[in-house]
Amino acid sequence: xxxxxxxxxxxxxxxxxxxxxxxxxxxxxxxxxxxxxxxxxxxxxxxxxxxxxxxxxxxxxxxxxxxxxxxxxxxxxxxxxxxxxxxxxxxxxxxxxxxxxxxxxxxxxxxxxxxxxxxxxxxxxxxxxxxxxxxxxxxxxxxxxxxxxxxxxxxxxxxxxxxxxxxxxxxxxxxxxxxxxxxxxxxxxxxxxxxxxxxxxxxxxxxxxxxxxxxxxxxxxxxxxxxxxxxxxxxxxxxxxxxxxxxxxxxxxxxxxxxxxxxxxxxxxxxxxxxxxxxxxxxxxxxxxxxxxxxxxxxxx
Numbered sequence: 001x002x003x004x005x006x007x008x009x010x011x012x013x014x015x016x017x018x019x020x021x022x023x024x025x026x027x028x029x030x031x032x033x034x035x036x037x038x039x040x041x042x043x044x045x046x047x048x049x050x051x052x053x054x055x056x057x058x059x060x061x062x063x064x065x066x067x068x069x070x071x072x073x074x075x076x077x078x079x080x081x082x083x084x085x086x087x088x089x090x091x092x093x094x095x096x097x098x099x100x101x102x103x104x105x106x107x108x109x110x111x112x113x114x115x116x117x118x119x120x121x122x123x124x125x126x127x128x129x130x131x132x133x134x135x136x137x138x139x140x141x142x143x144x145x146x147x148x149x150x151x152x153x154x155x156x157x158x159x160x161x162x163x164x165x166x167x168x169x170x171x172x173x174x175x176x177x178x179x180x181x182x183x184x185x186x187x188x189x190x191x192x193x194x195x196x197x198x199x200x201x202x203x204x205x206x207x208x209x210x211x212x213x214x215x216x217x218x219x220x221x222x223x224x225x226x227x228x229x230x231x232x233x234x235x236x237x238x239x240x241x242x243x244x245x246x247x248x249x250x251x252x253x254x255x256x257x258x259x260x261x262x263x264x265x266x267x268x269x270x271x272x273x274x275x276x277x278x279x280x281x282x283x284x285x286x287x288x289x290x291x292x293x294x295x296x297x298x299x300x301x
Contacts, residue, residue, distance in 0.1 A: 029068070029072070030065055030068055030069060030072070033061075033064065033065065033068065034061065034065060037057065037058075037061035037064075040057065041054055041057050041058060041061075044057065063083050066080075066082065066083055067082050067083050067084060070082040077262060077263060078260045078262055079262075080262070081262050081263040081266060085263050086263050086266040086267050086270065088263075089263040089264050089266075089267045090267040090270065090271070093264060093267060096252070097252070097267060097268060097271055099247050100247050100248050100249045100251070100252045100268065101249065101271060101275065103164060103245075103247045103248045103249075104164075104167065104233075104236050104237060104240065104248045104249040104250065104272075105233060105236070105249070105272075105275050107164035107167075107168070108164045108167030108168050108171060108236035108239070108240075108248075109167070109168075109171055109232040109233045109235070109236040110232070111164070111168045111171075112167065112168035112169065112170065112171025112172045112174075112175070112232060112235065112236065113171055113175055113228060113229070113232040115168065115172050116171060116172035116173070116174070116175035116176045116179065116228070116232075117175055117176075117179045117224070117225060117228055119172070119176060120175070120176045120177070120179035120180040120183060120224070121179065121183055121221070123137065123141075123176075123180055124179075124180050124183035124184045124187060125183075125187070125209070127180075127184055128184060128187045128188070128213075129205070138180075138181075138184070141176070141177045141180055141181075142177070144173065144176070144177060147173075149170065149173075149174065149235060149238055149239075150238070150242075152170070152173060153170050153235075153238060153239045153241075153242045154242045154243070156169045156170050156173070156239070157239065157242050157243040158243075162243045162245055163245060166239060166243070167235070167236045167239040167240060167248075168236075170235045170236065170238070170239040171231075171232045171235040171236055171239075173235075174228075174231045174232065174234070174235040175228035175231050175232055175235075178224050178227045178228055178231065179221075179224035179225065179227075179228055180224075181224070182220045182221060182223050182224030182227070183217060183220060183221050183224060185220050186216065186217025186218070186219065186220025186221055187209075187213050187214075187217050189213075189216050189217055189220065190212055190213050190216045190217075194212055194216075195208065195212070198211070198212050218287075218290055218291045219287075219291050222283065222284075222286075222287035222290070222291065225283050225287075226280055226283050226284060226287070229276065229279045229280045229283055230276055230280065232279075233272060233275065233276045233279070236249075236250070237249050237250040237253070237272065238250060240254075241253075241254050249268050249271070249272055252264065252265075252268050253265050253268055253269070256268075
């Protein structure tokens with residue numbers, strides 16, 4: 001062991017001994033596992049193979065520490081269930097969770113996402129085309145974006161009913177303004193020299209929009225699309241707290257909390273997190289294919 005390696009090892013040993021002295025052997029064991037995983041992650045991060053291994057190991061370490069803490073300290077399941085109990089509940093309740101997932105994500109979130117983003121794209125083109133709309137519609141959109149979701153969700157539920165349509169309406173409201181702002185900014189990203197060059201080629205507005213301004217705006221548009229992926233699922237779940245049929249992820253969370261079924265609540269949260277991450281990843285993958293020419297994509301390798 002070199003001198004450079006001995007110093008971190010001594011610090012780690014001191015941290016384990018301090019944790020043991022203050023919190024007992026359980027705390028010392030948890031700190032030792034954390035420091036061991038930290039050391040492995042540090043080695044992986046320095047190698048070329050650590051791009052996927054580092055976040056995977058980091059996540060597994062957090063789950064392991066969660067499991068150890070709840071088991072070693074006998075934490076009541078109504079406070080915080082261990083990951084193994086959540087996984088078991090996910091396996092036994094998969095048919096129910098799948099029905100909730102279809103109701104919330106497929107019907108509510110995805111439909112609202114598609115409608116809201118498409119409407120925002122069309123509105124951005126109209127705003128770019130009309131100075132009147134630039135001064136009139138953007139302030140209104142800013143006002144709507146500032147409205148609290150817990151305030152407008154009950155109203156939209158009363159307007160559109162208790163099924164997935166009201167959840168889609170909430171999602172439309174949530175994703176419309178972020179998508180609108182990013183698209184408007186992207187349409188203005190083309191330089192004056194580029195626009196003058198299009199005019200020298202006798203290009204009209206729609207030709208300029210198709211061949212210059214939309215391609216230049218693509219990174220901004222995808223930025224809005226990626227932001228909206230998380231907002232869509234959050235909006236659909238929150239809307240279900242204010243009225244839902246007997247299925248839905250938000251409905252399941254609120255119902256199981258009343259029954260103190262925290263394992264089911266966490267199982268639904270895990271599914272929602274995985275779905276949101278996968279949705280974001282799909283949009284990011286499409287962005288990489290569409291905007292391969294952009295420096296930000298080329299630098300990612």
